[in-house]
Amino acid sequence: MNIGEVAKSSSVSAKMIRHYESIGLIRTSPRTLSGYRQYHERDVHLLRFIRRARDLGFSLEQIRQLVSLWDNPERASGDVKRLAQAHITELDQRIAALTDMRDTLVTLAKSCHGDHRPDCPILHGLARI
Amino acid sequence: MNIGEVAKSSSVSAKMIRHYESIGLIRTSPRTLSGYRQYHERDVHLLRFIRRARDLGFSLEQIRQLVSLWDNPERASGDVKRLAQAHITELDQRIAALTDMRDTLVTLAKSCHGDHRPDCPILHGLARI
DNA sequence: GCTTGACCCTCCCATTATGGGAAGGTTAAA
DNA sequence: TTTAACCTTCCCATAATGGGAGGGTCAAGC
Numbered sequence: 001m002n003i004g005e006v007a008k009s010s011s012v013s014a015k016m017i018r019h020y021e022s023i024g025l026i027r028t029s030p031r032t033l034s035g036y037r038q039y040h041e042r043d044v045h046l047l048r049f050i051r052r053a054r055d056l057g058f059s060l061e062q063i064r065q066l067v068s069l070w071d072n073p074e075r076a077s078g079d080v081k082r083l084a085q086a087h088i089t090e091l092d093q094r095i096a097a098l099t100d101m102r103d104t105l106v107t108l109a110k111s112c113h114g115d116h117r118p119d120c121p122i123l124h125g126l127a128r129i
Numbered sequence: 130m131n132i133g134e135v136a137k138s139s140s141v142s143a144k145m146i147r148h149y150e151s152i153g154l155i156r157t158s159p160r161t162l163s164g165y166r167q168y169h170e171r172d173v174h175l176l177r178f179i180r181r182a183r184d185l186g187f188s189l190e191q192i193r194q195l196v197s198l199w200d201n202p203e204r205a206s207g208d209v210k211r212l213a214q215a216h217i218t219e220l221d222q223r224i225a226a227l228t229d230m231r232d233t234l235v236t237l238a239k240s241c242h243g244d245h246r247p248d249c250p251i252l253h254g255l256a257r258i
Numbered sequence: 259g260c261t262t263g264a265c266c267c268t269c270c271c272a273t274t275a276t277g278g279g280a281a282g283g284t285t286a287a288a
Numbered sequence: 289t290t291t292a293a294c295c296t297t298c299c300c301a302t303a304a305t306g307g308g309a310g311g312g313t314c315a316a317g318c
Contacts, residue, residue, distance in 0.1 A: 004265065015306065034313055036266055057230045060304075077241050077249035084238045091231040095224055101186045102220040109213045112206050120206035133294065144277060163284055165295055189275075
């Protein structure tokens with residue numbers, strides 16, 4: 001399989017596949033005589049795994065750990081669970097921070113009459129420390 | 130005031146103040162003969178405004194618009210409110226996306242016994258498309 | 259056999275917001 | 289006068305992704 005076909009079936013762009021190779025997230029693939037990268041079905045699986053983990057907000061560094069666990073039949077499921085739970089905690093913190101921002105903005109926006117008059121509590125609220 | 134003092138009282142690093150100047154978010158400041166940037170109290174206010182907007186998740190492009198509204202006594206409060214509400218919508222979408230990720234991960238983690246055994250539903254869940 | 263279009267290759271640059279650090283000039287206090 | 293704490297500009301780095309240039313390759317149709 002050439003890179004384009006793998007890209008299509010894994011939903012990871014060819015650009016990104018080359019990038020993942022260059023940073024060592026996936027192994028370098030064999031090449032044809034003319035230099036084309038050659039892939040197999042198992043590469044598609046790995047790339048789908050990576051894509052899905054990205055969609056779930058894992059960083060490439062975290063995915064690197066997940067991949068090494070995935071590759072390793074010796075790993076304990078506890079290792080994977082710990083990684084997942086650390087990531088859940090991280091997501092919770094980001095959600096809480098965004099929710100705080102949102103609530104502050106909603107409060108500011110409520111107090112603004114939002115018409116043609118120049119006076120605006122949102123700007124006052126932003127200016128005040 | 131030199132840049133270091135402004136940085137301290139606005140909570141915006143000197144590095145960032147120079148950067149904001151270079152991208153035209155704030156005006157170029159006057160210099161001393163030896164080239165030191167000189168600031169006044171109103172610059173501290175503006176930088177605090179920017180800092181607070183950043184903390185609320187506004188991008189620098191959005192802040193550029195807010196600053197021009199702030200600077201402009203002619204602007205209608207409705208303009209500001211529209212910007213704020215667009216940003217609230219954006220925050221809501223990001224919160225929803227993160228919450229989805231979190232819920233998926235929690236479901237996966239729950240189904241994983243998390244002990245020394247190698248079998249792990251989290252990895253199966255990530256691998257499945 | 260030759261053209262053509264769809265591939266593929268590498269390399270460089272851009273994004274967003276922030277920071278590190280080098281190399282060198284300035285200021286103020288001891 | 290020395291010295292420490294400033295300041296300056298310039299280059300590089302981050303994370304993840306994409307755009308595009310310049311050029312090679314492959315397969316199908318003529």
